[in-house]
Each structure stands twice: as C-alpha cells, then as structure tokens.
Amino acid sequence: MARTKPPYAPEFRAEAVRLARTSGQSLRMSAEHLGVSVEALRDWVKRAAIDAGEREGLATEEREELRRLRRENHVLRMERDILRKATVFFARESESW
Numbered sequence: 001m002a003r004t005k006p007p008y009a010p011e012f013r014a015e016a017v018r019l020a021r022t023s024g025q026s027l028r029m030s031a032e033h034l035g036v037s038v039e040a041l042r043d044w045v046k047r048a049a050i051d052a053g054e055r056e057g058l059a060t061e062e063r064e065e066l067r068r069l070r071r072e073n074h075v076l077r078m079e080r081d082i083l084r085k086a087t088v089f090f091a092r093e094s095e096s097w
Helices: 010-022 027-034 038-051 060-095
Strands: none
Touching (some): 010 038, 027 038, 038 060
C-alpha cells in the first residue's frame, strides 16, 4: 500500500512527543493540534519511551541492528546454498573425467 503522505521528519516526531508528554492534553487533542493521526502519535510516544528505557522493548538502534543482521544472515545462507550446489556440480564433473 502506498503512503499518502511523506514520513515525518525525526525532529518533528521528537517535538510532537515532547508536546504530547508536557501539554497536559489527551493524545487525541495533541494529535489534532499537530495534524497527525492519534495512532501515529501514540506509536511515537511509545517508541520514545522504549528508546529512553522507560518501557520494555527493543530500542530503535537495536531494531535496526536486528533488521541488518537478519538481512545479512539471509545473504549468507543464499551464498552457502550456492557454494553447496557448486561443490556438488564440480564433484560430479571431476568424477566424469
């Protein structure tokens, strides 16, 4: 599904979280004031609490590292499978000599 709006800048998100925490307004009111969905603001506040260690969960840096390691693991497995197939192929070729 294509996004209808571009993602918000990290500075905007950080300021929105700060305002949501300190304004004394409900998340819905803060979201309306900022022009974002209440779900987005709720996610940003939750992510900020996790990153600050105030809430359980993987911090943003840890999530990015996990994503990178999973991608790297996938590539390494594909390379291993290719090498395994190449080894079998060349072993059969050398037997026919």
